[in-house]
């Protein structure tokens with residue numbers, strides 16, 4: 001009898017993004033072709049591992065999916081195995097199903113799991129690793145807010161989608177001499193707003209890290225008007241908030257590890273501006289549009305590279321780590337250094353410096369020290385992570 005092939009599992013957790021299928025394809029093909037391994041794909045993130053819902057994946061199953069958005073495996077941002085929601089009557093109760101994950105993993109004869117996800121997925125992976133499941137993480141999210149890697153896959157596509165939208169809004173802003181406010185996702189980090197604001201030629205960029213002062217925003221619009229520019233483009237991260245104020249919550253999702261869903265701050269900003277100066281504002285909230293579509297060439301390449309490296313790491317026995325990109329090099333970091341952390345925009349980041357140099361406004365008053373804001377933002381993120389960990 002021949003030697004039994006090694007089997008590995010793969011799952012996609014958290015909010016989806018373009019490039020997930022490209023990773024699944026690269027994982028399956030590398031495992032099959034290069035490493036002689038079999039692949040099992042769990043459905044709906046950690047939900048599939050808890051409930052033992054999976055399918056075997058081979059080359060044929062992943063053929064033609066490179067360019068497709070979403071994930072053929074499905075995803076869930078509610079399936080934390082340590083705090084797993086179960087409906088009892090009309091109410092959810094939360095139970096620890098991590099032992100079930102270990103049992104299912106063992107029963108399938110798996111030797112490792114590749115978990116493609118963001119901070120929530122990495123946090124759950126950390127816990128399961130402590131229980132003996134060897135895991136390699138792959139960093140995904142349009143928010144680009146994962147520690148340990150310069151970039152996550154999915155970000156570039158969302159950045160391009162947001163930039164295309166801003167380009168389109170630019171022309172109508174100009175025709176009607178309006179202030180157009182475009183709100184992008186990104187949660188507690190401003191990467192998407194900052195990047196698309198720069199690439200789309202925004203005039204004012206408001207991000208969660210640097211609370212805005214509405215007078216400073218209005219002053220910049222007036223300054224542009226005085227220079228003959230009768231329209232302005234404001235790009236806002238959904239987590240933006242006024243100095244001394246709070247983020248705008250659009251809903252809470254009861255059984256999600258981070259229950260808060262942000263959204264709608266741009267409506268508030270529009271009302272504030274129209275209340276202070278004589279301009280007409282319009283709001284566009286891009287929302288989930290940013291999570292869909294075919295991945296850009298850059299994301300397809302990054303996702304493929306991450307998937308290949310993840311399998312090679314399993315093959316080399318380098319588990320407990322997340323694949324990462326530093327500069328142009330593929331590397332890896334311990335998952336424990338990533339889990340529960342948020343990578344935010346810092347005042348010394350080259351994008352912030354560039355925005356300042358070309359005279360865009362970040363909505364902060366003249367002379368303000370952005371570093372002071374940063375400490376507060378870091379502190380808030382740490383407290384949020386601690387609260388989330390306590391809920392587990």
Ligand code: F6P
Pocket residue numbers: 015077118141142143185186187238261262291
């Ligand atoms: O993390 C990705 C993300 O799209 C965030 O930018 C956004 O805040 C959140 O997920 C939205 O979550 P949901 O899909 O549950 O509405």
